Structures are given as C-alpha cells and as structure tokens.
Amino acid sequence: MIFELAVLVKVFWSAIAAVGFGILFNIPKRIIMAIFLLSGLAALVKFTFLLNHTNIIIASLVAASCVGFGSIPIARQKKTSPFLISIPVVIPMIPGYYAYKMLLGLLNLAVHDIKDNDINTILSITKNGLNMLFILMALSIGVSLPWLIFRKSVLQKIRLERKDDLI
Amino acid sequence: MLQSEKITEKKAEILLRVCAMLMTAGANTSRILLIINRFSEVLNTDAQLFIDHKAFIITITDAHTNKKTTQLKRLPPHAINFSTLSAISQASRDAQDKNWQYNRIETELNKIELIKHYPKIIILISVGLAGSGFCNLFGGDFINMIITFFATIMGLFSKQLAHKKEFNPYFAAFIGALVAAFFASSALFLQLSTDPHIAVATSVLFLIPGVPLINSFTDMIDGYMITGASRFLNGLVFVMAIALALSIVLYLFSIKML
Incomplete structure (x- = not known):
C-alpha cells in the first residue's frame, strides 16, 4: 500500500469540481458542504487505488460504492434524498475524457487516408470507448449498490424517525 | 363535460x-x-x-x-x-x-x-474552478489551471448565451466547446505554457453531460431500457458535438492530441 501526499491535492481539487458542478445544477445550499466532504472521500479512495496500480474501472467502482453507502446517512441528516447527494459527487468521475477521445479517434480515422499505423488508432478508439462504457457502468452500479444488495424493507429498518426517500 | x-x-x-x-x-x-x-x-x-x-x-x-x-x-x-x-x-x-x-x-x-438559481457570476466562477480542478486532476501545472479557468468561464458564458437565444441544445454545446477550446489553444499559441494538451483537453470537460449519462445506466439497471437508451444517446450526441468542436480547433492550431 503506497500513499503520497500529492493525492491530497487531487482530493481537494476534485471536491472543488464536484461543488462547482453542483452549483451549476442548482443544488440546495444546505448540502454543499456534504457534497464537498463526500466527494473528497470518494477521490481519496479512487486516487489511492490508482496509486496502487488498480485499474481505473475497479477504482471507480469502489469509490462510487463508498459514495452510494455514504449518501444514505448524510441524506437522512440533511433531510433530502440520497441521489441528490450521490449524483453531484460522482460527476467529476464521469469519463468525459475517454468519451471525446474516442470520438476524436473516429473522426481522425474518417478524415485521413489509410496509413499503416491505423491499427493503433482503432485500438485506441476501442480502448477509450470501452473504458467510457465500463466506468459509467461502474459509477451507476456503485451509486445504486445499497438498493441492489439490500431489499427496500432492510433499508427502511434503518430509518430513524422520519420517512425518507429511499430511491 | x-x-x-x-x-x-x-x-x-x-x-x-x-x-x-x-x-x-x-x-x-x-x-x-x-x-x-x-x-x-x-x-x-x-x-x-x-x-x-x-x-x-x-x-x-x-x-x-x-x-x-x-x-x-x-x-x-x-x-x-x-x-x-x-x-x-x-x-x-x-x-x-x-x-x-x-x-x-x-x-x-x-x-x-419560482425557485431561484444561484447568481450568474457565482455559477461562472464555480464552474471555472471546477474546470481548473479537472486540469489539476489530469496533471496540469498552475499556468494550465489558470488558462483552463478562464477558458471554461468563456465557454460556459457563450453556451448560456446560446441557450438564451434558444439555439438547439447540441449546437449550444458545440459553441461552448468551440469557444473554450479556442481560448485555451490561443493561450498556448502565445506560448504562455509549454505543455499544450492538458489545458485544451480539460477546457471542454465542463460540457460533458454527466447527469444524463449516469441516469441512463441507473435506468437500465432498473430495467427501463427505452429511457436508459434514449438518455445515453442524448449524452452521446452532446459528446459528439464537443468532439467536433474540439477537432476543428485542434486542426486550426495544428495540435496533435491522440
């Protein structure tokens, strides 16, 4: 297990990114701090895994699962629904870079004449596209993991005094 | 009746x-x-x-x-x-x-x-900070982060302007990406920074439609295939618009990014 202090800088900036997007999406003021802290935690998990040479898909899955489970108690405390917290938190982890790299590759392939190293372009298109798909899948599975593992009745048992949105 | x-x-x-x-x-x-x-x-x-x-x-x-x-x-x-x-x-x-x-x-x-949005200037600054955050995550240095900050603000501003004039939403994203990438590339053209790619690549990331893309997969997990697929395609068209704008800018400044 390796850990570097440089990770903490990335943690800070991805928390900033999550809050920035949250403000663009008009999140209620009372959950800004919660989103900052939870996305910091998610980034800490993700970048620690990446530093230990875990694949980015697995790292995203683990981080998003932390977000999924972490959002439930926070949502109860802030009296909102878990998805309103977990979606802005995972926004910085969206594989946008892979997505447009794939499309740039496709455009490149379409525009230029056939060359010998085209096979490399095709490989990079496939790799970027698959990465995008699997990371998106990992993020959504991670975010909805509490609902996949536990039935609704179990989640309702951990209610305290208030009726919560558990979807 | x-x-x-x-x-x-x-x-x-x-x-x-x-x-x-x-x-x-x-x-x-x-x-x-x-x-x-x-x-x-x-x-x-x-x-x-x-x-x-x-x-x-x-x-x-x-x-x-x-x-x-x-x-x-x-x-x-x-x-x-x-x-x-x-x-x-x-x-x-x-x-x-x-x-x-x-x-x-x-x-x-x-x-x-009637719920109000945050003030325009706060939205612009916070999304700009988010853009420079992305730049940091991809390994950009301080100068690149500043370039990305302003490029993101310009891009978002022009996208909002296009929305206000009721342009097609995909075309609005295209305009936003074009402005942001153009600004980032021209900062490089003036040789403000040595490593060109990161600022250009991250200046358009704020346009990626994260919520539709995440929702599409959560919908598919729940079994709503049609809505999931249409949300995914919607997101993909946005990404296509962004990639098209980016490729135009990369061609104009003859930046290699693959």
Missing part, C-alpha cells in the same frame, strides 16, 4: 406537470415513478405512466368515480435543477403526511417553479 370528469382531467394534468418538472430537472425514472405514485395516492387515483425522454403518457383512474382519462404531454427543454428535485420530493412526502388536496398541491408546485 360532467363535473367529475373535469376533476379527473385536472388530476391527470397536475400529475403530468409533476412528471415534466422532474424529468426536465434530471430525475431518473424510478424516482419519477416513486413521486408520481405518492401524488396519485394522495389524489385518490391510480396512475399508469409511459415515460420517454421527450414526452409522457399518463392514464389515470379516479377511485371515487371510476372515470378514466389518458393524456399526453410534450416536455420543454431539459435544464438540470437539483433544487427542484429536492423540493418536489419534499412536497410529495408532505402531501402524504398531511393529506394535501388538489389546490394545495397546485400552489406548492407554483412555488417550486
């Missing part, structure tokens, strides 16, 4: 209005169904819903009078708004607890529609 029929029609209308508000604000399908079920229970009806990205069909049966009605509503353009989502789910809970009637629900929805 009989009075009871009119009441049923009105109930269908208000449920469709809730659907439209939720969908355009960026809720996923299971959430829409949950909230609609709550409201229809309060209104003493049984609601069956067909959900699409651009339209809703609802059939409701009034439990009192056994009257049935079917209505269809086309949706206004999507604009993600989490405050609306939060307020509507709060309202649905309150409606159940306090047994609200039709009029009370309507006044509450009117109130929710």
